[in-house]
Amino acid sequence: MYSFVAFGHSHIVAFAKGAYDYQAAALPPEAPRVEGRFLYLYDPAYNPVLQGPPEALYLNPKLSEHLTERSWDFVVLVCGGNEHNVLGIVRNKRPFDFVLSSAPDLPLQPGYELVPEALIREVLKNFMAESLRTMQTFRAATRLPVMQLEPPPPLPNHRVLAYPREFVRATLFRKNIAPELIRYKLWRLESEIYSSFCDEFGIAYLHAPRSMMDRNGMLVEAGWGSDATHASPRYGLEVVKDAIDFYRAQMEETQVHS
Secondary structure (H helix, E strand, O other): OEEEEEEEOOOHHHHHHHHHHHHHOOOOOOOOOEEEEEEEOOOHHHOOOEEOOHHHOEEOHHHHHHHHOOOOOEEEEEOOOOHHHHHHOEOOOOOEEOOOOOOOOOOOOOOOEEOOHHHHHHHHHHHHHHHHHHHHHHHHHOOOOEEEEOOOOOOOHHHHOOOHHHOOOHHHHHHHEOOHHHHHHHHHHHHHHHHHHHHHHOOEEEOOOHHHEOOOOOEOHHHEOOOOOOEOHHHHHHHHHHHHHHHHHHHHHHHHHO
């Protein structure tokens, strides 16, 4: 039996539902059982999440209590993850594209203004700042293994367009939605920022399941949630399986080197 506690923003919902489905499934005898507790960081009871001066932040005491209320095996963070949508769901007034340095052969959108990747990176990091501070503060608050989940891949444009009520003025949104390839690049760049940050601060980074991505890097239909930006419990189930395998692999590696 593995036990974990998970803290996160809106993407934690799919992960939590996936964990409940995993627990209820008819698992083979060799499959590990899990028990998880899930804390929603937007809950008013936990806000403000971070307290104290900027140079000495600490967790809301209620969150700290959850970290130590029992002997968890590991901690899961699902912080942020929708920052790429701020730039990508609705096309900018000056439509832009950029060369993703980790995949420089991806095509560019004809007629779009080419901007430096470094500029897009800084804009994304500005949107991600609170999530990054939260991750760092959680890491400093426990000696347990901590993993951050990669945000779900972006949903295809036709699926996003099915939910214009989530955005301002649906007719304008339909006209201005950004191309899928640009949205994919933004998601990849956001993920790279998260991954690099995790490497720096000793947080494991769990990538999205490849089985839940189509050939263009978008979320497959089985992973679509009930809105334009979030994933489904089925997606969450696949992430839970990967998280268990990831933790087991880390434990085995630790035992080998101990």
